[in-house]
Amino acid sequence: MHVYEKRRDIVSNVATLLKEQKTIGFVPTMGALHQGHIALVERAVKENEEVIVSIFINPTQFNNSEDLVNYPRTLESDITLLSQVSTNIIVFTPTPKEVYGDKMQSTNYNFEGLENEMEGKFRPGHFNGVGTVLKHLFDIVSPTKAYFGEKDFQQLQIVKKLVEIEKMSVQVIGCPIFREESGLALSSRNKRLDKEQLEASPLIYNTLSQVKKKFGTKSVIELNEWVSEQFKNNEILKLEYFEIAKISDLKSVKRKQKDTKYRAFIAVFAGKIRLIDNIALN
Template sequence: MQVHVKRRDIESDVAILHTNQKTIGFVPTMGALHQGHIALVKRALEENDTVIVSIFVNPTQFNNSEDLALYPRTLQSDIALLSEVSSDIIIFSPTAKEVYGNTMISTKYDFGGLENEMEGKYRLDHFNGVGTVLKHFFSIVNPTNAYFGEKDFQQLQIVKKLVAIENLSVNIIGCPIYRETSGLALSSRNKRLTEKQLKESPFIYDTLQAVKKDFGIKNVITLREWVSQQFEKNDTLSLEYFEIASVEDLKSAHKIEPDTKYRAFIAAFAGEVRLIDNIALN
């Protein structure tokens, strides 16, 4: 297994791969890998000649310096986990300077309003940071296909928009949310949960499933009020937002329109740990 920390080394490998007309599958991560990441990697291995996994905690997408400082960094165990999947994976784990050079500044993007909904309301400049780092990685790795989990569904839509804005050739592939048997969506942040928080956190997915069951029977306002009431009764989790939104533009729904696909989204805190999840409604 190759592990590169220098930009020039990964670019050299990529150049050889393209010369030999090999397809490249790319899985960008911030490390602290779990089985959700591994599911993305396995799919990439099935669909491409070579897979590159980046492990990089991107400073420009954090609006909370404490969250950045506490984000788990487990490079050696990440490498070990990936080595169990395949010895042919190429890992790219650069420093911020290797990615950004001497100027670590986010590009200001207009994502057509996608950046202003949900996560964008609570995490200032978050998607500018996401777009900027992915533009750098897409330039370095020059992948055929890039794989993203649907847990971060808003991010997935943003990445697709980024590819259109920058006129990139990479194909963006969304993959289903990988869950614990309890229903809790896998996240690197789950490692920071206490035993009690971990036990209570599947409440988020249970709530989403209940919303899905009642979608089309109860109106949007009633569903929002119900979700808020459920979280008020929970002494472990606090609701940041709940939204029912159109898949296409992610705008908050006021009523259900025909021929429109919707998803329900939740962001909640378990202590200081922020968790997100979503579910397709129709």
């Protein structure tokens, strides 16, 4: 396992790999790794000659300072987990200064409206932070392929648009959501859930699954009302939003159209812990 903290060191290593014409798979993470991350890394290992995993909690994508402070930091166990996949993985664990230099600020991107839907409505500036840090990391790592989970489906679409805007050659790969046996989508934030919250959390995926079943016979308005009812009197889980949106532009819809692909998106608070999930509907 090769662990680099300094930008100059990993850039030097990458330069050697590029000179040898090695394919580079890249998995950007904020640490607190779980089996969902590992599934991405395992796929990267299968599809590339070299794999780089970044572990960097990016300050510019947190619009909630408390969330940034409370984000789990488990670097030692993260590296142990990665070593169980392969001892040849390159791990990049920079400080903000190594990534941003002396100017830690976001670029204002125009993602053609993708940034204004769902998460964008509730987390102002979030996707500018995501786009900015990934532009820096892609420049440092020069990956052939970069891997992202579909749990953050909106982010996945943003990353694809970023690559298009910045004219980068990296291929962005979306990977299926990895779930616990209960159906809860794996997230680093799950580590902060208490027993009662964990026991209540299957409602999120169960609700999405029922929406998928009902999608062929119920209208969008009926489904929105039905989802609201599921959380109406829940004392543990509070619904922030539920939306059915077109996959093409992520705009929420009021009625279905033929020959259009849709996805359902949900955000729920368990106390102060925010959980998101989504599911393809057709």
